[in-house]
Amino acid sequence: xxxxxxxxxCPQPVLMTKKALETNPGSVEVIVDNNTxxxxxxxxxxxxxxxxxxETHDDIxxxxxxx
Numbered sequence: 001x002x003x004x005x006x007x008x009x010c011p012q013p014v015l016m017t018k019k020a021l022e023t024n025p026g027s028v029e030v031i032v033d034n035n036t037x038x039x040x041x042x043x044x045x046x047x048x049x050x051x052x053x054x055e056t057h058d059d060i061x062x063x064x065x066x067x
Contacts (some may be wrong), residue, residue: 001026003028004031005032005041008037017030017045022051029063032063040060050065052066
């Protein structure tokens with residue numbers, strides 16, 4: 001599942017990620033456009049037992065959460 005949170009600020013990216021995982025648990029890919037969101041989504045996914053990989057190009061980061 002891919003979630004584009006660009007243009008939103010925290011806590012919205014974390015809440016969007018949480019809601020998506022509640023309806024469709026499994027691997028997730030979250031796109032963020034600021035460091036605060038990147039850090040907070042990573043912390044959230046890690047706290048839920050996901051392994052996390054982050055790829056950053058310019059100001060856009062893709063956070064992959066793998067179960």
